[in-house]
Amino acid sequence: MIACLEFILWVFRFFMGACVFSFINVVICRLPRGESVVKGRSHCMECGHELAAKELIPLVSYIGLGGKCSQCGVHIPIRDFMVECTGGAAFVLCAVFYGIGKTGVISLRGLIVFLFLAVLMAVAVIDWDTxxxxxxxxxxxxxxxxxxxxxxxxxxxxxxxxxxxxxxxxxxxxxxxxxxxxxxxxxxxxxxxxxxxxxxxxxxxxxxxxxxxxxxxxxxxxxxxxxxxxxxxxxxxxxxxxxxxxxxxxxxxxxxxxxx
Incomplete structure (x- = not known):
């Protein structure tokens, strides 16, 4: 039972990292276009379809939709999925390497490094594109x-x-x-x-x-x-x-x- 709970906690940590890097995907997509990264609903860049809650679950939504927009069928870049995977792996790595804090999720040292990795991801992809x-x-x-x-x-x-x-x-x-x-x-x-x-x-x-x-x-x-x-x-x-x-x-x- 304890091992099962521990596994669930690590899965939770992975998805926390994936969620943060999902937001990094928003930054990567919107910032070069001059759009706000905090205002406005997430939408398909091809047809403008506003994404429903079930379409915004990191990793899961991409797999469930088959990597396509539910409205126009345009392919969602696999890079978006890979960025979210990287975020999950980065959070877990930071938790392992820098330890677990009092919250039971991650230490402050690990959080600083994780946020640093998140910024680096945005830097790398935006610089590659632009x-x-x-x-x-x-x-x-x-x-x-x-x-x-x-x-x-x-x-x-x-x-x-x-x-x-x-x-x-x-x-x-x-x-x-x-x-x-x-x-x-x-x-x-x-x-x-x-x-x-x-x-x-x-x-x-x-x-x-x-x-x-x-x-x-x-x-x-x-x-x-x-x-x-x-x-x-x-x-x-x-x-x-x-x-x-x-x-x-x-x-x-x-x-x-x-x-x-």
Whole structure:
């Protein structure tokens, strides 16, 4: 019986994460269109059909509708479903990695990291679609960084201050020297994330971002889907590195420094 209740609680945590990332889907869809993300009913972008409550259940509604709008039959992007799945997995991972708080759901440390991952998801997908990283996302991460000063005291203020500059300043210099090398949104993203995560994790995040971007670029060049002078959004790859760094960037940084 206890094991069954524990399983139900973990399923509940998964769906809590999926619900939050379902809202992130709304942000991803509406923000680039200039629509409010808090006003107005959710609707089909093709026919305008307002979604009923039964069509708004994360994951379940997508499966029940067969991935199509109930009115016009247009396909709902599988990406929406994957974003919600990622949210559920992220919440569970944060609960496992950072522990369960007094509420029995997640600790405050885990909540901060989960919200950070939610913002990164919005950054990654919107940047992929539009090559824009909105300043409001930098502000949100900055607010989380302020809260992290108290919740993650093991990351010193010196480490946070160095993290603020160690990646963003070289990126800025390179962007000035080579126009188009980095976007302003990428630079500001690494600055605020450096304050949140500390310099060791931020350096690792940049390395991971460059590695994954390089792999993507290599594959696209091999398939002749990208030219050598073509540009692509770097934000999604930075988001991947930052998400990994939120869990193990500091540990990897300490491990590497111990080898020197």
């Amino acid at each position: 090559r824009i990283i909105y300043d409001r996302f930098h502000m949100m991460i900055g607010i989380l960084g302020v809260a992290a000063v108290w919740l993650f005291p093991e990351i010193s203020l010196i480490s946070r201050l160095i993290g603020l500059l160690i990646i963003s300043v070289p990126m800025l210099v390179l962007a000035i020297a080579v126009p188009g090398a980095f976007g302003g949104g990428d630079i500001k993203l690494m600055a605020v994330c450096g304050w949140l995560l500390g310099w060791k994790a931020n350096v690792f995040a940049m390395f991971a971002g460059l590695l994954t971007a390089g792999l993507y670029c290599g594959v696209m060049l091999a398939k002749k889907k990208l030219g050598r002078k073509d540009h692509f959004a770097f934000g999604p790859f930075l988001a991947i590195g930052l998400a990994i760094a939120a869990f193990c960037g500091e540990w990897i940084g300490n491990w590497y420094l111990s080898l020197l």
